[in-house]
Amino acid sequence: MRMGPILVLPELLAEMGEDPVALVTEAGFDPALFESPENTVSFADLGRLIAFCAMRTDCPSLGLRIGERGGLDVMGIVGELARHSPDVGSALRNITLYLHLHDRGAIPTLCVNGDRAMLAYVLFQPDVPGTELIYDGAVAISYNILKALAGPAWEASEVCFCRPRPADIEPYSHFFCTALRFGAEHNGVVFPAFWLDRPLDGTRELVHRQIMREIDALETRGAGDLAAQLRLVLRRLLIGGACKAETSLARVAELFAIHRRTINRRLRAEGTSFKGLIDETRYEIARQLLRDTGLPITEVAAALDYTDPAAFDHAFRRWSGTSPSAWRAVHAPD
Numbered sequence: 001m002r003m004g005p006i007l008v009l010p011e012l013l014a015e016m017g018e019d020p021v022a023l024v025t026e027a028g029f030d031p032a033l034f035e036s037p038e039n040t041v042s043f044a045d046l047g048r049l050i051a052f053c054a055m056r057t058d059c060p061s062l063g064l065r066i067g068e069r070g071g072l073d074v075m076g077i078v079g080e081l082a083r084h085s086p087d088v089g090s091a092l093r094n095i096t097l098y099l100h101l102h103d104r105g106a107i108p109t110l111c112v113n114g115d116r117a118m119l120a121y122v123l124f125q126p127d128v129p130g131t132e133l134i135y136d137g138a139v140a141i142s143y144n145i146l147k148a149l150a151g152p153a154w155e156a157s158e159v160c161f162c163r164p165r166p167a168d169i170e171p172y173s174h175f176f177c178t179a180l181r182f183g184a185e186h187n188g189v190v191f192p193a194f195w196l197d198r199p200l201d202g203t204r205e206l207v208h209r210q211i212m213r214e215i216d217a218l219e220t221r222g223a224g225d226l227a228a229q230l231r232l233v234l235r236r237l238l239i240g241g242a243c244k245a246e247t248s249l250a251r252v253a254e255l256f257a258i259h260r261r262t263i264n265r266r267l268r269a270e271g272t273s274f275k276g277l278i279d280e281t282r283y284e285i286a287r288q289l290l291r292d293t294g295l296p297i298t299e300v301a302a303a304l305d306y307t308d309p310a311a312f313d314h315a316f317r318r319w320s321g322t323s324p325s326a327w328r329a330v331h332a333p334d
Helices: 009-015 020-026 031-035 043-056 062-068 077-083 088-101 131-150 170-176 193-197 205-221 226-239 249-256 260-269 274-292 297-303 309-320 324-331
Strands: 106-113 116-123 158-161 180-182 188-192
Touching: 009 020, 009 031, 009 043, 009 062, 020 031, 020 043, 043 062, 043 131, 062 131, 062 170, 077 088, 077 131, 077 205, 088 106, 088 131, 088 193, 088 205, 106 226, 116 131, 116 193, 116 274, 131 158, 131 170, 131 188, 131 274, 170 180, 188 193, 226 249, 226 260, 226 274, 249 260, 260 274, 274 297, 274 309, 274 324, 297 309, 297 324, 309 324
Parallel strands: 158 180
Antiparallel strands: 106 116, 116 188, 158 188
16 A cells, blocks of 8 residues: 555654654664655555554554544545545545555445445455554544545544454544444444535546546556456455356456456466456455454355355365364454
């Protein structure tokens, strides 16, 4: 992911009386990465850095404190696109469509259910240290984004975290000023759906078109790796609750406007297959849900469109060599 959202970390560490360069270096992280928001870092390195700094500063809410200082401005071109969208709903949908240009380790989703909407954030990379801290920061940034887009009158209905309730929730209560739910199914911000229709102030259509041209150019430059593009699409579809028909080779070929035989041929040349990508993506999401949420295994199976939990158990054993419950017992945080 881009460094933009964590550029505030050295400032925070200094406020806590720490030497930022010394602490970051001790964590095995290159301080030079903080010189530009466009520098990138792996999610694993990011998680290790934040977890190390949280431990050394005795600040378990460090992820939240990082996120409190972020918003559209830390998201680069994706934030600018959202800022110049016609309304709140369009802005959030643009974020969900193009966040991969900023962050390839997670997927945002916008879910609308009747009069309630939720902007959620799901990590799909497995075995990332400091997951709870990353989620804390992401939810805080999502909250700031919604408030910036919808205006000062906007209020969240509820803020949700998959993590267990922390020992000290005061930092969370102070920042969000709304109902908090820990041990939830998703990490995200719930709000009244009518806010999605609110027009944005100060948007400029010409600027929006120019940003889209820049995004199209970025997308085109990354078009050579078909497997990587398919992984992104499959992750979005599966996390969004797509059924097997929607993730079939025929349907994905339609989305990409490429013949199925062409997809198969190009994937073989890249050393993989469509079935392999589906299995790899389901396995990644399954591990994330088993490790980072308290969802019953039957619900994890349902989230991945397995109507029969036994079929999910069989698939997971094939992927991992063990059962979902045994894997969770070893890998879930204490």
